[in-house]
Amino acid sequence: MILVRQISSYFGWHLLVLVVVSFCICAVIVLIKDRLPRLSGRVHDLNVVQTVHSRQTPRVGGLAIFGTLALSELFAPMSISEQYGKFVIAAGLLFMVGLFEDLGFHVSPRKRLLAAAGASLLVISYLGVWLPRADIPGLDAVINHWAVGIPLTVLVTAGIANGFNLIDGVNGLASMAAIISAVAMTIIADLAEFFVMGHLAIMLAAGILGFFVLNFPSGLIFLGDAGAYTLGFVLSWYGIAILLNAPEVSPWAILLVLFLPVADTLLAIYRRSRRNADAMAPDKLHMHQIVMRTLEICFLGRKRRKIANPLSTLVLAPFTIAPPICGVMYWDQKIMSFAAVVGFGFLFLISYAAMPRFIRWYCSTIRSDAMTNRSTK
Template sequence: MSPVPFIAHPGFATLALPRHVALLAGLALFSGIVVRTMISVGVPDRPDARKAHTRVTPKSGGVGIVAAFLLGISLLYRFGEVSRLAAPLFVGVIAAAVLIAAVSLLDDLFDFPFLVKLGAQFLAALVAVGAGLSARKFDLPLLGAVPLGMAGPVLSLIWILFVTNAMNFIDGLDGLAAGTTLIACLFLAGIAGLHGGFFVYTTALLLAGGVAGFLPFNYPRARIFMGDVGSQFCGFMLAVLGIAATHYQRVSLSFLVVPLLLSGVLLDVTFTLVRRTVAGQNIARAHRGHLYQVAHRAGMDARWVAIIYWGFAIFGGVVVIGFLHAPTDWKPVVIFAPLLPFAMWAAYVVRRAGRAEIGPWG
């Protein structure tokens, strides 16, 4: 696959990158202003047995992320002819994003049951897929592109639901979800830009701008949490971009790009779901049994736990670059590379939890 530098495209002149950096900075500033306002008016998140914080802290800081993203996407729709998708699909994706943000904000206010949240997520995913966003093929190393046919929309729905919930589940320590999202977006923007994926490039930058404005208020010591409105929105958009990266642009990227970027998050959630299922526990019930939560309960500083998961995202980005440029025979080896650091992390957490005698993981 030969990269097509975005600055070589007629719509991305030599000065495009500085302008996009300025746009990212402007959206970050706008997001920060909204987040600062939400600190004053945000919904209080009260401590309980399943939460890591010990004092009342406002949540719904994700409103800043959503507001900045929607401002940027409005500008993209108005002026970004090169980067936007065809109107029906573009409008459908944005409508779905607004829907997931609105319902998630209401969830922050009223704490909906899990099935209600899942139903809203399903509806938002259905809007996006119904508008035409659907995976058409799955690129497997050595086997090449495997057409998905009628299974494409169904698998796309499952993927969107899984990533949306994964980012929601992982948002339990200061800076963890926001930092992971920011790193994944920056890698995704760079990779998509170099391969002519202008919609993914621009949209990932818009999301990065919103998250960059929020993160200083959430790390190293949280003055506000992003809440479901932030975590579900970020997960939803990353899932959508993962599908969009496979087509709708000049050069199709592998569907494995976003899963590799989010490998730390997705492996933690998968590990936890499998462990709880085997143990006969209710996977829909709130708990503190994710690896990152167990590490914190065992005495590890929350700031270092977040940095480790940021490291997973950075490592995932490096793996993606290696995967896209690796010889065909080496691709199967490269895609499994994230399993090694995650296995080392899981073993460390298990050992640390045993020494700390924290009891059942939940």
């Protein structure tokens, strides 16, 4: 009850303002998209290998995400307002690079990743902090030295930023994952009595919610690179801030909070290395794409993508919701949170490997039944 009362203290008119502002920005973009085709990116984006959509849709939902992030400075606790302002400026670098890509000015994946690394270096320069620990024997003994801590922090934050971009392929998946991660961080910060981060995280969730309403299930607007990269970047740094200010919080619990984008990123790196493919090359083998094809081939039909797309987000809900719940449950238990990471990682890999096999079995069964029916006529 004490936890419920404390968390309820975060809710107020400022959250409603952030939700409404985010929704209004997105609604205006949707209304004017025909007059400003640039908001939907390039026409040939519909033909790229990783796309799962069939019509041009505004890709600048990041304007709502970053707009409410900047607006939240007005509601941030005074004790961290200056530092928070510097952090938003650093995030703005990554946002702008992503926005150029969303507007149709080609920015390569490597340049976007470099922008994420540069934004993290700005945060480190402004605030003089980096990832304080990883709960990995040997690494924690040297992570406080800048030569180890800074490169590792840049790698982690840029990787998570890219991870949210990778899972942003079907309606609502990335934004739902970000909302759940932000709420989970709010609860963990509250349990650790780091109330400042609780305020910041719940405001981030409010800003995403206004966008989510128009993104799921209808897909009227997308996060785009600016939105997805910014969300991953901000959430990764929120996790680092919690670890810096709450020594009892396990890094494995924070990893659970961000499980889906991290798991999908690591799987993509492994998958591409096995094929000797460019690590930055897009493909159609992400978990959400496999799920959607399974739904289309085995259950809905190939012409029912409008249903298969948002349904994929619901099918992936266990991997979106369950790990952050465990992260909250085991927020201060290193062994249990580590075991949960291993367990969910195993389930993720098994599920990923099982779906193509299920499709092959299903298709062979259908063909066998069809041949049997023909032979009996």
